[in-house]
Each structure stands twice: as C-alpha cells, then as structure tokens.
Amino acid sequence: MKLTILAFGITRDILGASELNLELPESARIEDLKAELARRFPAFANLSALAIAVNSQYAELDLELKELDEVALIPPVSGG
Amino acid sequence: MIDIQILESPLNVQVCIDFVSGAATGGINVFVGSVRNQTRGKRVLYLEFEAYVPMAISEMRKIAETACSRFQIDRISIHHRTGRLEIGEIPVVIAVGAPHRQAAFEACQYAIDTLKQTVPIWKKEHFEDGEVWVAAHP
Numbered sequence: 001m002k003l004t005i006l007a008f009g010i011t012r013d014i015l016g017a018s019e020l021n022l023e024l025p026e027s028a029r030i031e032d033l034k035a036e037l038a039r040r041f042p043a044f045a046n047l048s049a050l051a052i053a054v055n056s057q058y059a060e061l062d063l064e065l066k067e068l069d070e071v072a073l074i075p076p077v078s079g080g
Numbered sequence: 081m082i083d084i085q086i087l088e089s090p091l092n093v094q095v096c097i098d099f100v101s102g103a104a105t106g107g108i109n110v111f112v113g114s115v116r117n118q119t120r121g122k123r124v125l126y127l128e129f130e131a132y133v134p135m136a137i138s139e140m141r142k143i144a145e146t147a148c149s150r151f152q153i154d155r156i157s158i159h160h161r162t163g164r165l166e167i168g169e170i171p172v173v174i175a176v177g178a179p180h181r182q183a184a185f186e187a188c189q190y191a192i193d194t195l196k197q198t199v200p201i202w203k204k205e206h207f208e209d210g211e212v213w214v215a216a217h218p
Contacts, residue, residue, distance in 0.1 A: 008132050009202030010216040048218040053200070056135035072132055072200075078214035079129065079136075079160060079201025080113055080172050080192060 001026055001067040003033075011050070011073040014043045024065065030054075031061040033071070049076050082144040083157040086131055091159050091170045100155035100177030107181035109188040113172035115165045119214075125206045129162045129171055132200040136160070139199045143191050151187040153178040158191060160201060171203075 005020040012018050024032060030052050038044050051074040052059050058074070065071065083099045093112055100108055115127050144156045155177035165171055174191045178184040203214045 006132070008130060008200065009204075010213040013213070047216055053132070053135055056132075056138050058198075072135065074132070074135075074200050075202065075213070076215040077196070077198065077200055078203040078216075079131070079199050080196040 001028070001065070003065060003067065003069070003071055005033075006070070006072040008073065009075045009078075010047065011044075011075050014041050028065050029061065030059050030063050030065065033065065034061075037073075047075055050074070081155045082141065082148070083159075084137055084140045084144060085159045086133055086136055086140075087159060087161055088163045089161075091161050091173050093170070093173050093175075096157040096159055096173045096175035099157040100175045102155060102177060104179055105155065105177040106179045107184045108175060108177045109181070109184035110176075111172070111174040111188050111192045112170055113192075115167050115169050115171060117167045119205055122207055124167065125208065126167065127165045127171070128204040128206065129160070129165065130202045130204070131160065131162050135200050140195065143194045143198070146194075147176070147187040147191050151178070151190070152180065152183040153187045156187065156191065158195070160195075160199070162201070 003022045007015045053072040053074050054069050140158050153176050157175045159173045161171050176184045176188045205212050
C-alpha cells in the first residue's frame with residue numbers, strides 16, 4: 001500500500017521534506033513503518049524518541065496501517 | 081467551557097482571562113510562557129515554533145477536558161503561538177477559572193505540564209552559531 005507520511009520538527013530536516021511517499025506491504029504495522037524509516041534514514045537512530053500518529057492520535061507499535069490513514073512522524077515534542 | 085487556539089499572531093493574555101471569567105468564578109489562575117534569552121548559558125537569538133495543527137488542537141482539547149473532569153474547574157483557555165518568536169514574547173497562555181483557587185492552581189499546573197509532554201508542537205532555538213530542535217537528541 002502507498003502511504004503519505006507527514007514530517008515535523010527534526011524529522012522534516014532528516015527527510016529533507018515535509019512529506020514522504022512510502023510503499024509498505026498490506027497490513028503493515030507501525031513497527032514495520034519504523035523499521036523501514038530506520039533502514040532508509042539512519043539519522044532516526046540518533047533521536048531520543050520517535051512517536052507515530054495515525055489520524056491525529058498517538059499510535060501503538062502493533063496498530064495496522066491502512067492506505068488512507070494520515071500518518072505523521074512525531075519527534076520529541078517541545079512546546080510551551 | 082473550553083477555548084483552544086493555535087495562532088500565528090501575538091497572544092493576548094486578557095482574551096484568555098476574559099474567556100474563563102464568569103459569575104460563578106471565584107478565582108482565575110494564569111500561566112504565561114515567555115521566550116528566554118539563554119539556554120544552558122548559551123545566548124538564544126529567537127525561537128521558532130512549529131505545530132501539527134489538527135493533532136495539537138485535539139491533544140490540547142484532551143488536556144482541557146481532563147482538567148475539567150479531574151479538578152473542580154469549569155472554564156479553561158489554552159492558546160499556543162507558532163512561527164518566529166523574539167525574546168520576551170509569549171508562546172503559550174493557559175487560563176483556568178474555578179469556583180475555588182486550589183482547583184485553579186492545580187488544573188493550570190496539570191495543563192502546562194501535560195502540554196509539554198503530549199502536544200505535537202516543536203521549538204527550534206536559534207543561536208549565533210547555529211540552531212537546534214529542542215529535546216530531539218538525548
């Protein structure tokens with residue numbers, strides 16, 4: 001399935017873009033997405049944490065992705 | 081009553097206070113963030129805030145709803161600014177109105193502490209010799 005991933009903060013700098021188009025196997029889970037990102041972008045290993053949001057909610061590692069999901073990379077937040 | 085806003089323009093503390101003021105309000109507690117001129121002794125020139133707006137609003141609303149149910153408060157306003165902020169400007173305002181002051185203090189503390197942990201907003205510090213996303217690296 002094709003996914004469009006939104007990137008914010010330092011993840012946008014690492015990708016060099018605010019969006020990334022990614023092809024993942026059907027019924028891929030969040031953990032598969034994180035593994036694919038780590039493979040393609042080794043700099044992700046240097047982050048103190050990386051959360052993934054699906055449709056504006058924090059997602060657990062075992063959540064199954066669907067093609068129309070809005071997926072976003074959430075590096076450590078620092079608002080306030 | 082809940083008021084959540086993410087704004088690119090300067091925040092207005094009075095607007096937040098007015099929102100949480102009512103006939104049944106016995107006290108209002110306000111937290112106002114401020115852009116500091118240094119971090120760990122290093123001079124900061126300015127900050128940039130970026131938000132994943134739909135999710136940030138959703139997370140801020142969760143904080144406000146939890147604050148209302150967990151503490152005895154009935155009005156809360158949370159405003160966060162994005163874009164470039166100069167030293168001394170205000171990135172965040174949280175105002176809480178409650179029948180009694182203790183709840184207003186506790187809810188306000190809960191709201192700012194949780195906002196800093198869960199709301200997808202990111203701060204980049206700009207120095208004379210570079211820039212860094214705060215908290216990105218261990």
